Amino acid sequence: MLSDALLLAATSTAAIPHEVALFDALVPGLLLVFLLCMMLLWAVDAVVGRFGLYRFVWHPSLFRLALFVCMFGAAGLLLLR
Numbered sequence: 001m002l003s004d005a006l007l008l009a010a011t012s013t014a015a016i017p018h019e020v021a022l023f024d025a026l027v028p029g030l031l032l033v034f035l036l037c038m039m040l041l042w043a044v045d046a047v048v049g050r051f052g053l054y055r056f057v058w059h060p061s062l063f064r065l066a067l068f069v070c071m072f073g074a075a076g077l078l079l080l081r
Contacts, residue, residue, distance in 0.1 A: 033079060037072045 019026040045064060048054060057063045 030076060033075050034072060037068060037075055040071060041068050 018029055020029050020032060022032075041064065044067065054060045054063070
């Protein structure tokens with residue numbers, strides 16, 4: 001039973017682009033997701049700061065970091081599976 005699970009895990013291949021050609025330079029596939037999440041975080045940060053929602057947060061810098069980690073993790077899992 002366990003050997004079947006190990007065999008299945010070893011033979012399944014994920015379609016993760018390990019490298020992307022960007023201007024004749026090979027960069028990690030997650031770099032594009034990282035940059036997209038940084039731009040999205042910048043937009044969310046501007047909206048949250050504009051409406052003064054940071055007053056409800058204990059530590060805005062930690063909130064930004066946690067928000068980025070959640071966005072990057074979710075995008076990485078959804079887009080690169």
